[in-house]
Amino acid sequence: MSIHLFKRMAVVLTLAAATFAYTQNKAEEALTKFQENYPQEKIHLLFNKDHYVAGENLWFKSFVFEGYNRSNISTTLFVELYDSSKKLLDKKMIPLLKGEGSGSFSLASTLKEDVYFIRAYTTWMTNFSEDFNYLQPIAVYNPASTQKLVADTDKAWSATVHPESGTFVEGIDTKFAVRLHSSGSASSNWNGYVTDSENPDLPVAKFNGFDQNVGLFNLKPQAGKNYQLTVQDEKGKKISIDLPTAVSSGLHLQVESTEKAVKYTIKSKNISTENQPYKILGTINNTLVYKAIIHKLNDAQSASIPADKLINGVLRLTIFDNKENVVAERLCFVQPQTLHIKKPNLDTDLKSEERTKNLINIGKADDFEGYSVAVADAESSTSEEENSLLSSLWLTGDLSTRITKPAQYFVKDSNPQALDALLISEKWKRFEWFSIIAGNYPFIKNKPESYISYKGKVLAQGKPATNSELNLIFTMPDSGTKFHQIKTDASGLFTLNNLVFEDTMSFSYQLNSSDKAVAGSTQVYFQPAFSFVPLRKDLPNSLMMLTDRIQGEEIPAKVAKSVSTLTFDKFINEKITDIEEVKIKVDRKNKTNKLNEELSSPLFKSMNEMVFDFVNDNNMIGGNNILQWLQGRVPGLQISTNGPNTSATMRGGPVDIFLNEMRVDPSQISMISVPDVAMIKVIRGFFAASPGGGGNGAILIYTKRGGITGSVSDNGQSKSLKEMKLKGYDKEEPFNNTIYVNIDQKSLTKDTRSTLYWNPYLPKDTKESTTVQFYNNDDAKAYKVIIIGFDEQDNLLYYNEIVK
Incomplete structure (x- = not known):
């Protein structure tokens, strides 16, 4: 050349x-x-831990890439939880924004100890090989199980041998990668040698394995000789493999990747x-x-x-x-020793005292949109130690063969020779040259929708309501009521596209028709345009195995810590629930007191009053009879009706009834529209505003007036509208990063948390440094800090270090 x-x-x-x-x-x-x-997507999940106990929550942050940039193809991620027999236990649907999403699984306390599997994929990915779905084993421990998980070190292993560039030509010095394969935990202490058939006792090449995956040797083949590779582990097990026969003519490609x-x-x-x-x-x-x-x-x-x-x-x-x-x-x-990723500038205020507040300040970085942050006790292990975002992005996301601990190839001081040998043993499987040259491309049957889409069909009097207008009134979580009008096509069909909501969305519908019979017979049927796709391939073998648990034996330290943390978290959650309930009650009481002050004059107040607030409390009245509703809630109150006459007594004596502080006959109350009621007060005993002293008390009814608002809204929605619910994205359990705020530390048991901070969406502070604030457990002296971020050009910020 x-x-x-x-x-x-x-x-x-x-x-x-x-x-x-x-x-x-x-x-x-x-x-x-x-x-x-046919762009290709790949997935990485960051977990808050690398193992769990039954009863815990599992949190994850998802990253979906198209090539080496975040994907804009898919807006929905499907995540599934399987047991070891491939039974689907749970599934989540997660929204994606610029390829990022997050969610959680609540692991049932009844799960037996075993290895479970997390699968993740997008609709677009279902058009291609399942081998590129994200599939991650997760160990779940349960000391109550009759069996326990241990490392599987006894599984048989095998080896394959791969000449560089796939060719072996006489007289050309050739690199060979030796690849170990095991369904259990492979050894990192192994070696091998090569002999020829003429001198089986004289090695012509020797090598030691780099890691649990691969080794490397060089051989210059001579014409007419047959070569054999022998591989052995530290236990003395040996296997022999015949090398391919060297050819007399051919071409060989040698590659060296330097800085x-x-x-x-x-x-x-x-x-x-x-x-x-x-x-x-x-x-x-x-x-x-x-x-x-x-x-x-x-x-x-x-x-x-x-x-x-x-x-x-x-x-x-x-x-x-x-x-x-x-x-x-x-x-x-390319450039294995110079990874082009950005690092954050950190300013830390860390303490080793138990249960103290710690601060990590992320310096202002150019154009970074925000961060995914996890902080763990340095003595614990994280999910990034096995398969990191870097190894998913650059290796396992595109290679379908099993690689043990792929994260090791992208850490500080990693061996570039080992990564190079690994790639000699691999083939690119995203496409085959001969296949696409021949015009054989993937068949696209599933196109991604923009977020959630539903297909609807409208029937009126049993027939499709063609070219008709349908009114939809949506009750959106956290965003109130929205009105939407759609038009059906010639088959009575319509679609709802680009919906983003969590949990469920309630809505009512009504057909626009002057014919009451047609409008009253309207039925709407919905079918989601998205779907979970069953896993067809077998689950991979686990590196762990189950063995019988001996009664009374000590459980592993990391499991004991997780069990202790589970108890600790339950106690914390109960405390927080109690605090929140008190806050809600106090807040409601304050709002009710304010409403009482607005509506009641001094003469119509009493120390013995019972207040029912219909503005701030969800006191739903069944039917239109207010007095009947009160009878079941006020001790001693009796309501009697005799034809058009209605009377109210309390403890055997008549009770006066006031409407907006004017005395009225009980029969007049039935004429009040229920949604117009703002507040009802029941006065027990002496009431000064009643004629003659009112020794039996009074019932005071107040209606809504201009300017009265509260937390319970009435949108005036017709009760004749038919109601339905649509399923949305799965709601993520909140992670408690402010664990010691408003809680007395002295009331808590030992704090053994391994995950000290978890925030899949930490917004960037545009004016100052971005602060991560977390509380120490009882033992940590150092911390594993993981920070991931992207700028507008999709440059990656990745930090995974121990800080003290």
Whole structure:
């Protein structure tokens, strides 16, 4: 490959309009179509813990990416909880804004100890392989179970061997990645060696495994020799694998990814000229980032792709012959030692004293929209230690094979050789070149809706209400009542699109028709335009196994802490509930006192009054008879009706009735419209405003007047409207970050919380630094702090460190 050609290749990285003299461009055209029409989404979930006990809440923050940016394709995320037999236990529907969402599961206290699975996917993802759904095992402990979870270290393991670029040519020095596979916990202490059949006792290559996943060795094969790989673990177990037979002619692609460039070398032997010229395409996340034409192959040709023209991610280099057959391919990671992520500037005020307030200030960062923040006791483990956002983004989100602890490849001081060996053993499965070149693309059957959509059908007198107007009155949670009018089509159908609400939404409907019989017979049926999709594939094997629990044995320390925390949280929640109930009662009492002051004159007040507030309390009156409603609520009150006459007595004596402080006959009360009632007071015993002293008390009824408002609204909605409910997004349980506010610390048991702070949406303070405030438990001396954020250009801020 000439120097001139290298310069052309470097220009290609910056000039999208560069052209090449090449007979075939089907691969590039197919890739463009795939990229434009079949974008790929992937998911990462951040959990508040990495294990749970039955009865706890599980919180998660979700990130949905299209490639390496947050996705704008999907606005709804489906999250499911399965047990180990693939029984669906619970499911949640979560709204997404710029690819981010959050939710929670309440784990039943009756769950047996076992490994459970969290699955997450979008509607768009159901058009592609299930292998790219997010599927995460979660350990749930329950000391009351008859069986307990332990690490599965006895499962059989196997190994596979992978030559670099998939080719093995005589006389060409070749890297081989050795990949371990196990359904249990794989060993990180293993090694191997290679022998040939002529000298089985003399190793020609030796190596030690990098980690639980992969090892690497080099071998220059000689003609006519057969090679065998032996792999052994620390327990002495051995397996043997035959290496592929080296071929006498072929092409081999070697890649080295450094801080400055991705250097590749093409070595060949006995290559026929009939398959030339060759081309090499480089893609990152299904996007073409590099192209070169090799008109004539030499024995060895090298070129470099400047790293500053690329981004962090998996680079797929593919060599095609002149018929666009793939002849060699290699995955590598761009700049593995320089991850282009932003770090926050932190100013901390941390204390080691138990139950004290701690502060972490996040410095003002350019254009960051907000943060997802989790703080844990440094002695505990987090979900990011197994599979982090970085490993989901750059590795497991695009590779479908199982990788043990993928987060290890993107931490400080990680071994770039291990990641490179891992990628030698992998294949890009988002698409196959031969398939898209042949025009075989995914079949799109499920298109994403914008948030929640419902399809409706209107029937009147049993027939479709075609081209008709339907009035809908929605009662939206936290946003009051809204009126909406829709028109049906020629089949009586309509749609409600782009709805965003939690829990349920109540609404009433009425057909616009002068024909009362038609309007009165109206029926509306709804069908959601969204759906959960059953999991077809089997659940993966767990790294843990169940074994019988011995009665009286000590439970693991981390489980004991979680059990203690569960008891602690229940106690806290009861305290908070009591406090909130007192606050509500006090607030209602204050509002009722204010209403009483507004409506009652001094003469119509008494120390012995009972007040019923219809403005601020939800005192629903059944029917139109106010006196009958009072009879069931006021001790000793009796209401008698004799034809048109109505009388009220209390403790055997007559009771005077006042309407707006004017004495009226009891029979007149039935003429008052119930929604017009603002307040009723019952005076027991002596009442000065009654004629003759009123020793038996009085009933005072006050109607609403201009300016009287309260927490209970009356929208004047016709009672003839028919009511329905629609299912919305699942409501997330609140996480208590202000645990010691308004609570006496001395009344609490030992605080063993591992999650000290959880906030999936911490808004950025635009004027000052953004403050994270949390309370220590009884033991923590250091803290694991996780901070995730994105700016307007989708640059990632990621921080996962221990601070003291």
